[in-house]
Amino acid sequence: MYLTYIRRELRRRFKQSLVVALGLAVGVALVVIVSSAAAGVRSAQGQVLHSLYGVGTDMTVTRSLAAGSGAPQRFGGFGPGGSGSGTRKLSRDSLHPQAGSTTLPAADVRKVAQVNGVSAASGGLVLTETEFSGTIPSPAGGGRLGGGSSGGGSPTFSINSLAVDGVAIGANAVGPLTASQVTSGSYFTTAESSARVAIVSDAYARQHSLHVGSTIKVAGKSLRVIGLAGVSSGAADIYLPLATAQKLAGLGGKVTTIFVSVGSASHVTQVAAAVKAALPRATVSTSADLAKQVSGALSSASSLTSNLGRWLSIAALAVAFLVAGLLMTSAISRRVREFGTLKAIGWRTRRLVAQVVGEGLALGLLGGLAGVALGVAAAAAISAAAPSLSATVGSTFASAGGFGPFGGGRRPGGAQSVLVHLTAPLEAHTIVIALLLALAGGLVAGGFGAWRAARLRPADALRSVG
């Protein structure tokens, strides 16, 4: 009887029921879309952050070069090139810490590892390979780069730079590359910890037609490619075992970045403070710090979902709740005689209230299901379209004299752009919350109606003065 009565009543007021259910559906769909988009933005931010310091890293420790203290990059000892027609060919590779950062002693890695709350700490080298090549006019008595030209022809230069990371190898190692990112070939083994082997990014491999077994040159030395890695666009081009990188860069016993994994995500801030106390001169950066430095379209999308999207959802739900409540109250006012009759045959007020609330909840459920379906379809459409968003990280640090708290900012200027595709992944709790919101809307609507029904006096409903 209870459910039959609800079903028939909603069918009788079909148009009104449809308006209420659709109102709730739109509100719920917006909640699903905004929540899914927010999850997509979080995921995209995660991709950006992982591109800079790798999966599983909660914080990094670096040391910025104090303003004015860095030695200028020199390209000493240019190799002899061919010469002719009064010109001289020059080429030179230089592997050095990225601009703006300096090194830490490897002993600092152990200090960080001993900090309470740190589950793993590994040193890494974030390097830039700069390749200079060109021709210059031959000076009369040899000379240095930058000297005046007295021979024929104008000097021509080209400078290429590559991002090279030295990664720690071991069971508990954390860093910018993990074995799971290797798409072809293999990851470094402990036996290769100082071997001349390299893993290159898929993009770099495509660009230079490299494959597993190819040979590449870093700092003038040949290395064998043992694997290709699927890393995001802002990550390094070439990964080397840490010891190999140290040797090639002439940085034995040095690291530029300490990658730290924390036991509990909720303790990152406290552990960061403890690490800072252990290494007062170092810069300790958490993922949250870096997330604040993300700018560009991704940042705009994040603001959009967290501000406009949230308020739009709240506004739509509030309007839907209000309209549903008013329509229910209006419907109850037209059923005064019906409720008066039911009271006359013995129905208690609470039974009438339950009936009206049940009608509201049924509308909420219908609206919720329709809204979830609508939201799921919209989220799927967003994921299918996968709009590209660019994210720029670290530019504000660049202007402050540093070049990215995570050793990011591989490129001159300190800012690093990463392109990510936005998806709108659906999470189970989003659907549950959306349905609960719809039911709450139904409850509000039913509550309005029930309040009106409870106040009905049967005599007023039935009286026809005779």
Add this chain to the structure above:
Amino acid sequence: MYELNDVHKAFRRGGATVHALDGLDLTIGSGEFLAVQGPTGQGKSTLLLLLGGLDRPTSGSVVFEGRDLAALSEAELAPLRASEFGFVFQTFNLIPTLTAQENVEAALVPGGIHGKERRDLALAGLDELGLADRATHLPSELSGGQQQRVAIARALVKKPRVLLADEPTGNLDERTRDEIIGLLEQLWQERGLTLVVVTHDSAVARRADRLAVIENGRIDEARGVVTPVP
């Protein structure tokens, strides 16, 4: 069964105070068939609402089986309405979205009767009034007479001791009127009901064993409560 003493009932309507009952005294015996007549707006329907515990007097007492209905709470009145009183209205007041059988079942809901037992009782009630074949029809699919029969079945399915009918034949043609009033009379006799019928129709009033005429909110003192002349 009923003792009404100096009952006053006033209410606001359209900004004015209406004195529907103004010092009414009335006694109704158990098993009695009382017809209540009087001009429009003189308090007949208000009297019926008071007898059924659907309204309270402004002053005075409405004693039913030793209990003053005016002093009972809503929580105490609801079970009385669910078990002791059956109502029949001029406009039938069937729930439009429920079938004839479901309308009858609705009267059994407060009594906590569920499932098959409730369906069977409702169907038996309709069968008794010759409407078993209309059990699945909605009120809009029934004639006026059939709707009133369903309303009577709904009023009687819970086996009340009092049947209160407000102009039960007011919306019916003459032939159906005779049919319905004959049915009420038959049920009254068979079940030993106390039957109170408010009516304008003298043909209906003549069937009662007592007639009360209300004028200006009280029993017409000149005529009193009398036995109608057949």
